[in-house]
Amino acid sequence: MSREATNGVPCGARVLTLDTMNPNVRRVEYAVRGPIVQRAVQIEKELREGVKKPFTEVIKANIGDAHAMGQRPITFFRQVLALCSYPELLEDNKFPEDAKKRARRILDACGGHSLGAYSASQGIECIRQDVARYIERRDGGISSNPDNIYLSTGASDAIVTILKMLVCGEGRDRTGVMISIPQYPLYSAALADLGAVQISYYLEEESCWSLNVTELRRALNEAKQHCKPRVLCIINPGNPTGQVQSRQCIEDVIRFAKEEHLFLMADEVYQDNVYADGCKFHSFKKVLFEMGPEFSSKVEMASFHSTSKCYMGECGFRGGYMEVINMDPQVKAQLTKLVSVRLCPPVPGQALLDLVVNPPQPDEPSYSTFMKERKAVLADLAEKARLTEEIFNTVPGITCNPVQGAMYTFPRIALPQKAIDKAKEQGLVPDMFYCMRLLEEEGICLVPGSGFGQKEGTFHFRMTILPPTEKLKVVLQKIRDFHLKFTQEFS
Amino acid sequence: MSREATNGVPCGARVLTLDTMNPNVRRVEYAVRGPIVQRAVQIEKELREGVKKPFTEVIKANIGDAHAMGQRPITFFRQVLALCSYPELLEDNKFPEDAKKRARRILDACGGHSLGAYSASQGIECIRQDVARYIERRDGGISSNPDNIYLSTGASDAIVTILKMLVCGEGRDRTGVMISIPQYPLYSAALADLGAVQISYYLEEESCWSLNVTELRRALNEAKQHCKPRVLCIINPGNPTGQVQSRQCIEDVIRFAKEEHLFLMADEVYQDNVYADGCKFHSFKKVLFEMGPEFSSKVEMASFHSTSKCYMGECGFRGGYMEVINMDPQVKAQLTKLVSVRLCPPVPGQALLDLVVNPPQPDEPSYSTFMKERKAVLADLAEKARLTEEIFNTVPGITCNPVQGAMYTFPRIALPQKAIDKAKEQGLVPDMFYCMRLLEEEGICLVPGSGFGQKEGTFHFRMTILPPTEKLKVVLQKIRDFHLKFTQEFS
Structure with a gap:
């Protein structure tokens, strides 16, 4: 490595390294898809390869990704998107007239009547x-x-x-x-x-x-x-x-x-x-x-x-x-x-x-289905918001504000000093240590509160309320059990 | 304006002004959608409002936007996209099996089998x-x-x-x-x-x-x-x-x-x-x-x-x-x-x-249509590339390299000194002056060479070869006529 290239850089060294890259980019952090999610993806792979785990699937409650959690798309929206993608379907009498009308209006506003312009x-x-x-x-x-x-x-x-x-x-x-x-x-x-x-x-x-x-x-x-x-x-x-x-x-x-x-x-x-x-x-x-x-x-x-x-x-x-x-x-x-x-x-x-x-209007054929689907999703989310708060607040050491809106709960977790010490030993922030353990033991992927910021000395996690109700109940129960076990282990 | 808000900014002044915005953003230029295209959009509006012009439509040859120029999407691609958007269509026997197979494979790889995850x-x-x-x-x-x-x-x-x-x-x-x-x-x-x-x-x-x-x-x-x-x-x-x-x-x-x-x-x-x-x-x-x-x-x-x-x-x-x-x-x-x-x-x-x-393979039902469509587009482009070079090179004062590839021609234009002076008078770079005149007089929207950079003292424009062949011939002819007229006017 003693020879130098013409511009003074050691031969063999890369142009782009951690030391020579944009330092602002290095400072970027994005916990919602951070190390814990990468580990979750790895565990999923291990499960597929037959590695034995104390669970059979990873539940990713780290991100507000409704469809990934099983929520179905709104029928009307997807009908119009299909019509726009392949306008030959405008001749198909399987599609309601209001969907066709919307598709025609969108296509008329596109260059060459194509979503591809x-x-x-x-x-x-x-x-x-x-x-x-x-x-x-x-x-x-x-x-x-x-x-x-x-x-x-x-x-x-x-x-x-x-x-x-x-x-x-x-x-x-x-x-x-x-x-x-x-x-x-x-x-x-x-x-x-x-x-x-x-x-x-x-x-x-x-x-x-x-x-x-x-x-x-x-x-x-x-x-x-x-x-x-x-x-x-x-x-x-x-x-x-x-x-x-x-x-x-x-x-x-x-x-x-x-x-x-x-x-x-x-x-x-x-x-x-x-x-x-x-x-x-x-x-x-x-x-x-x-x-x-x-x-x-x-x-x-x-x-x-x-x-x-x-x-x-x-x-x-x-x-x-x-x-x-x-x-x-x-x-x-x-x-x-x-x-x-x-x-x-x-x-x-x-x-x-x-x-x-610009959703279906009361006088249009898709209106009632659209409203039914919309209301069902929102009612379901409201029920899950209530359930989440209720169950978490039964757990000693977890304190959970009401989920008044959005799609997440951000409960506070009491961590024993020994767990905090153990985390530090491993070079992890304490709530990351907690969430990693939860992932490895229960297959539940949450985001540590430190990824969002929290008052010094407090610990939280973010969980979406999006899993289907029955699954959400299981998740909440598992977190409850894990939390009790974790607390006991480090007390 | 003499009062000051608590942070020393004059009351009434905006937070975000040309003087206080990110200076790097101010330095950004993007000619492909620059002032000439904004003027083209305005002219289109004027035409719709009934303003009389020496032309009836604006031809936007400023950007490589194939569908906007009338090129039709590849059937197979759009069939699969429609299937992915509205998977109920997977039951429809109107769609070829290979399109369905691709759609299923893509959906299987999506969270919740949805493009929405x-x-x-x-x-x-x-x-x-x-x-x-x-x-x-x-x-x-x-x-x-x-x-x-x-x-x-x-x-x-x-x-x-x-x-x-x-x-x-x-x-x-x-x-x-x-x-x-x-x-x-x-x-x-x-x-x-x-x-x-x-x-x-x-x-x-x-x-x-x-x-x-x-x-x-x-x-x-x-x-x-x-x-x-x-x-x-x-x-x-x-x-x-x-x-x-x-x-x-x-x-x-x-x-x-x-x-x-x-x-x-x-x-x-x-x-x-x-x-x-x-x-x-x-x-x-x-x-x-x-x-x-x-x-x-x-x-x-x-x-x-x-x-x-x-x-x-x-x-x-x-x-x-x-x-x-x-x-x-x-x-x-x-x-x-x-x-x-x-x-x-x-x-x-x-x-x-x-x-x-991963396009249709020879043993799949969509293969022959796919290949026919693909070849037709590319053959058409090749013909238009040839035509463009040929016609431009017949115009005194326009020199055009062969369009060996891509979708554009970047011919050099000789501008008379008087035109250059006139442009400077108006605070325009000379090829912008030329292209603006072409737009106002013929309704053809090109991008001045200065938007891409060129050797000092040379002038060019960029034109896409995408208009349909018959329209392209008209465009080339119009540019030819305009160029001769322009040259004469400023000689």
Whole structure:
């Protein structure tokens, strides 16, 4: 290795190594698909190869992946997608007329009447119009402009794009972005990748993971010492924490954002997933406009939605949109330019989004089946949310807030000091050690709370409530038994 | 505006403005969907509103969007996609058995047998296996490992991801990336976004846009003064220039990359689009392995492919893959982590890619139709490539290299000094001025050569050869007439 190539690099050394790669990428972490999930995949492989385990299947409750958990697609959506994919089926009398009508409308808006053509980078125009009308209905008539709608590759894509627009400055002038702790790790990952400063504000576990403006102010004031806070991210209903924000709280947050001159990012992908009595989804846009022109004409905001959650759970299609509000027109032109580099979001995902925002109407043949399917999914999720809270709270050492919305529970687990010591011995954070043991012993894959952030000295895990009810009961029971055994072992 | 908010920003000023946005994003340019295309969309709207124009439709020859230009999807592909979207159709005897078999195989590999489940972030395993087998067939048996295959959201996604992995350092240590001039502007856009240093090497227009290692060396040596060159990007067949690299040239490039310790990025999305007699597509991977272990075990490389081009032209599905070769295993783990943040590429696009790499076989019922459709598209493109060169070269002031491959022609246009002066008066680069005039007068939308880069003092435009033959003839004739008129006007 003593010879050197012409550019001073030792011969034989690779161009791209851990030491010479983008350091921001190295700092990226994404626990939802982290080491525990990789181990789960490995175990599945071992099971297939006949390795004996104390279980026969791995249950992956680590990610909000409804179809993978057995939820069936909405019939109408898939009929239209099949018609769009293979328009010869438009002649087939097996398909209902409303499905054909939707398919024709989508195809007419596609270049060459094909899903295979690129769309406008911002998304197909008539779909953006449908999204705007959907938002207007949702928000009690507050107007929405299709020019402010950008279709995206899932919500993640749009979230990262807006963060990218906002990041600038060096040193103490570097953009700071406020995110909740616990958070969905897309945010921390994107901030690491962009080299932005993460400003953590803590949700109050004691009051059902509520958001408190005093805490926002504390976090902001501390951050001002070392960065330039410019953005406030909110996830409502919450991921991983499942809380649903009250209207009052949203108003307080908006007031805070205005006072502190922050760009608001409202991640509202679980807007249909509200289960708890007395809870209701209020969109940030609606509250903003109800607060009067002093707010609605000033506060800059982006709101995100997706086809992956709610009652449809169509994650694989990577459909989504964002609405931008009060964005500087010159900045909007830059945003449009930026998204054009990737050409367009996947067109099948755009088509699917169109169906979500423009579902069958009462006078259409598919209406009753559609409503039945939609209601069944949501009722089922509500029941599973209730069940999860109930069962976890019977376990000594597990404390579980109500799952008011979204698709996850984030219970707190008491870990014996000996288990914490053992974990440290193995170089693992304690809740990772706990989750790994659960995976190896019971075949249940959860995500350790440390992957989302939690108050120092507390431990949690995130579990989806998506497994079918009977299986969910088994999972909860297994976690209960494991927790008791684990506690005993390390006491 | 004299009052200040608590953080020192004038009240009323927006958080996000041109001055406070990410400066790298401002530097991004993407001519393929730039101002000229925005004007084209506006003109289309004006036409719909009844505004009188010297033409009745806008022909968008700015982008390689086959279906938008009337090319029909491959029947087999769309049958399988319809079956996957709405599996109830598997009971329908209208669909051929091989289409059903493919659909079942894809669905079996999806979580919950649904395209709506997330896949593994690297892509569905059995599809990655099919891709590896496809590469092996293409490269005469040189082995390909499915673990080295990453499915992606079109090729653009994978290209940007690899560039992102490679960028590091500050000042003179900042990563430099060699790209051809003319180039496909995804590259310059991604480099601006990532804040990497663009190192331009020029293709030789005089010898059919060939790549010359002497020029690579010149560009590299100059760049070493101000950055750290680490990456060499090649597009073969060329975009926008349509050249097909000889085997010898590829060998020279690989030798150069090894000597200079550069990571090779081979953009091979037009690998089926080779038309000229005596030209043949050679993959960089194949040549690398034929050069012996001294090269095949050393040179780090990523090769990119897509469902958007070739004979299928399925741009809207955003399918694609990359193969990485000799990548450090630790870096590969980082790459896998990075792509997991976006969860997975669109699953319908993955399914489509599977069909492209695993098409109907001679003993299957769909084979003959598939082959007929495939051959017809490619023969048609070959004819249009020939026609384009022939007609352009009859126009005084237009010089056109053979379109050996890909989907574009990049002819050189002689512009009179008076036109150049007029353009400058209007603050436009001269070929933008030319293309804007062509758009306003003839309704033909091309991309100015300046959007791809060109030698100082030369002018070009990029045009796709995709319009249907009869329409293409009209377009070529119109450009011819326009060019003569334009030349006369400014002489």
